[in-house]
Amino acid sequence: MRNFFIILIMKFLHLGLKLFHKNGGNFLGKIAYKWNPEIFKYFKVNCPVIAVTATNGKTMTNNAIGYVFKTAGKKVISNTEGNNMDTGILSTLLKACTLTGKVKADFLVFEVDEGYVPVIFKDLKLDTLVVLDFFRDQLDRNGEVESLILKINEFLKTYTGNLILNNDDPNVARLGKANPNNKNIYYFSVEKYAFATDKMKEAGEGKFCPFCNTRLEYEYYQYSHIGKFHCPKCHYGENDIYKLAKNVDFKNRTFQVDGVTYKTRFNSIYNIYNFVAVISCASLYHIDTEIVLKALSEFKLDNGRLEEVTIKGIPTIINLAKNPTGANVSLRILNEDDSEKELLFVLNDNLADGHDVSWIWDINFDKLSNVKRIITAGTRAYDIAIRIQVSGFDEKLIEPYLNLHEAVENLYKTNTKKYVIANYTALQPTRHEILNYNKTS
Amino acid sequence: MENPEKELKILYLYPDILELYGDFGNIQVLKYRLEKRGVKATIEPYSIGDATPNFNNYDLVFAGGGADQEQSILATDLVKYKNSIKEAVKNGVFFLLICGAYQLFGKYYKDVNGTIIPGLEIFDYYTEAIEDRKKRCIGNIVIEANLPAPTGSTKVIGFENHGGQTYGITTPFGKVLKGNGNKFGDTEEGFFHKNVIATYLHGPLLSKNPALADYIIKHCLDRKYNIDTQLEPLNDSFIDKCRKQLLTRFEL
Numbered sequence: 001m002r003n004f005f006i007i008l009i010m011k012f013l014h015l016g017l018k019l020f021h022k023n024g025g026n027f028l029g030k031i032a033y034k035w036n037p038e039i040f041k042y043f044k045v046n047c048p049v050i051a052v053t054a055t056n057g058k059t060m061t062n063n064a065i066g067y068v069f070k071t072a073g074k075k076v077i078s079n080t081e082g083n084n085m086d087t088g089i090l091s092t093l094l095k096a097c098t099l100t101g102k103v104k105a106d107f108l109v110f111e112v113d114e115g116y117v118p119v120i121f122k123d124l125k126l127d128t129l130v131v132l133d134f135f136r137d138q139l140d141r142n143g144e145v146e147s148l149i150l151k152i153n154e155f156l157k158t159y160t161g162n163l164i165l166n167n168d169d170p171n172v173a174r175l176g177k178a179n180p181n182n183k184n185i186y187y188f189s190v191e192k193y194a195f196a197t198d199k200m201k202e203a204g205e206g207k208f209c210p211f212c213n214t215r216l217e218y219e220y221y222q223y224s225h226i227g228k229f230h231c232p233k234c235h236y237g238e239n240d241i242y243k244l245a246k247n248v249d250f251k252n253r254t255f256q257v258d259g260v261t262y263k264t265r266f267n268s269i270y271n272i273y274n275f276v277a278v279i280s281c282a283s284l285y286h287i288d289t290e291i292v293l294k295a296l297s298e299f300k301l302d303n304g305r306l307e308e309v310t311i312k313g314i315p316t317i318i319n320l321a322k323n324p325t326g327a328n329v330s331l332r333i334l335n336e337d338d339s340e341k342e343l344l345f346v347l348n349d350n351l352a353d354g355h356d357v358s359w360i361w362d363i364n365f366d367k368l369s370n371v372k373r374i375i376t377a378g379t380r381a382y383d384i385a386i387r388i389q390v391s392g393f394d395e396k397l398i399e400p401y402l403n404l405h406e407a408v409e410n411l412y413k414t415n416t417k418k419y420v421i422a423n424y425t426a427l428q429p430t431r432h433e434i435l436n437y438n439k440t441s
Numbered sequence: 442m443e444n445p446e447k448e449l450k451i452l453y454l455y456p457d458i459l460e461l462y463g464d465f466g467n468i469q470v471l472k473y474r475l476e477k478r479g480v481k482a483t484i485e486p487y488s489i490g491d492a493t494p495n496f497n498n499y500d501l502v503f504a505g506g507g508a509d510q511e512q513s514i515l516a517t518d519l520v521k522y523k524n525s526i527k528e529a530v531k532n533g534v535f536f537l538l539i540c541g542a543y544q545l546f547g548k549y550y551k552d553v554n555g556t557i558i559p560g561l562e563i564f565d566y567y568t569e570a571i572e573d574r575k576k577r578c579i580g581n582i583v584i585e586a587n588l589p590a591p592t593g594s595t596k597v598i599g600f601e602n603h604g605g606q607t608y609g610i611t612t613p614f615g616k617v618l619k620g621n622g623n624k625f626g627d628t629e630e631g632f633f634h635k636n637v638i639a640t641y642l643h644g645p646l647l648s649k650n651p652a653l654a655d656y657i658i659k660h661c662l663d664r665k666y667n668i669d670t671q672l673e674p675l676n677d678s679f680i681d682k683c684r685k686q687l688l689t690r691f692e693l
Binding site: 139140215360361385389390398402 | 466
């Protein structure tokens with residue numbers, strides 16, 4: 001009875017929020033969770049629940065899976081806005097359920113914060129978990145990556161649902177051994193791409209075998225510590241691959257899986273990994289290949305995740321980078337593009353970013369290709385300017401501004417193509433400043 | 442290019458393991474500030490499985506901090522070189538040790554489970570982790586370091602993130618103006634001994650503290666070439682603005 005009233009009140013609150021055109025984020029979930037931390041048990045879900053977790057790529061992959069299923073005519077409930085902690089997912093469920101807690105859909109698809117997988121799916125039955133990658137991320141807030149992985153590993157010891165794992169990340173593939181009785185493990189991988197390297201080019205984690213502490217051997221690195229690895233002693237990493245992406249071609253934005261050529265709107269290696277995960281998931285639920293093909297060719301995100309916009313005729317690419325790997329991948333995309341360009345890097349050190357900006361020294365700014373000028377902004381505009389100066393980029397071509405508005409105005413003084421990298425709390429203000437600039441005469 | 446013949450040799454310990462917080466930044470800053478002055482910077486990495494390094498052959502030895510699990514793997518490797526490291530310290534080779542490396546040069550490190558990981562015992566201090574795993578000294582930190590003349594007193598700006606509490610320091614690196622230091626709410630930070638600076642200010646410590654970077658560079662050049670080096674000033678305008686901005690924000 002109590003839960004009934006909680007949901008009733010939340011429905012009223014939701015209606016109120018809607019009247020004022022507010023989305024509410026995880027507000028509803030926060031209150032409901034406070035009133036009953038076991039409220040997850042109350043929901044009656046009669047469809048598969050799919051979750052995506054990772055350090056980077058959660059939103060992209062989650063939304064792409066949802067988009068594929070919707071394209072197939074399925075009813076999907078999903079936290080597409082990125083509210084990925086317990087209270088965020090609870091909010092999504094509260095908005096979608098009936099007063100008796102019934103959630104009517106064909107699929108529930110959630111992106112889930114790495115730390116909250118065990119919390120949420122203790123009481124909500126999970127059908128498929130997709131794990132993309134684990135990188136160092138806001139260490140002063142999250143702690144070391146290893147403790148996060150161990151928490152998920154613990155949860156997986158009794159989990160018997162589908163597990164879709166990136167076989168090219170030694171921190172992810174290890175989860176496939178958490179429960180030896182689970183036969184539903186599916187590894188995905190991407191063949192060596194044109195810009196893969198023999199040595200690690202950017203900071204990464206995978207150095208020692210998690211099972212025998214032997215140093216891992218890599219055939220190649222795609223980016224960071226993602227690549228083809230194996231343990232020379234216990235052969236960890238040598239798994240059968242469920243879905244393998246081949247012939248990655250950024251010029252045409254295509255890749256192949258099982259002989260089918262997929263076209264996408266994106267041109268980065270980490271998106272290929274995300275999409276192979278999506279294809280693996282769609283395949284497990286028997287979605288027609290033609291539909292997946294169509295959905296992936298249309299899918300895009302308009303929230304600063306590799307968002308391509310034209311500002312007063314100037315092509316501009318905006319990408320979120322909240323940790324070294326995110327920034328390094330953005331710079332890869334910039335370096336793989338031959339055209340002349342300018343870079344805006346916005347760095348904040350607010351609570352949600354982590355106060356520690358040491359991670360910018362893990363970004364590889366060496367030998368930037370055809371970059372004519374770099375503008376920095378954000379609460380740590382000078383920190384990132386120093387970082388870029390020390391990398392050897394001509395200091396006369398670096399312009400730091402503490403004021404974002406000023407930074408954007410100066411960025412668009414020239415007609416050169418723009419790349420914009422912004423960290424977590426910097427992203428939306430930067431987008432707005434740029435989109436507003438487009439409206440000025 | 443002045444001093445074309447001059448060179449500093451830097452030994453970078455465990456660059457693939459002790460690199461959690463952008464520690465490589467310090468090496469990059471040293472290289473940048475040396476090369477701008479026409480001094481060659483030779484950086485040689487050492488990690489598990491490499492040939493035994495001759496510590497006395499270097500002007501500067503640098504080691505950073507790492508993840509707990511990886512740090513315990515290398516502790517057993519480092520202890521093999523205890524005697525030659527001791528000798529190099531005595532001979533005046535400069536050691537810059539950050540976070541985990543700082544702890545390893547002491548008597549021991551007692552982890553959260555009470556297990557004692559023996560240190561190199563080069564110095565008398567020791568470190569004990571706080572029992573509550575979640576309690577760590579985390580945040581922006583500013584210390585006042587009183588370096589030997591002519592550098593003198595300088596504010597050192599950085600970031601700390603450590604669970605270990607270090608005791609038995611008689612000669613600290615600096616006085617805490619903001620942040621914790623060697624222990625929760627401590628007044629002192631790090632360890633200083635002629636040619637050794639050990640500190641919890643992690644990651645790119647030298648990037649925002651050019652006086653400290655140049656102090657180390659001058660110390661190494663003076664020792665190697667037996668001269669009184671005059672370092673030519675560099676364009677530090679971004680650093681000056683950064684320091685001003687942060688010190689104002691921290692109300693210091």
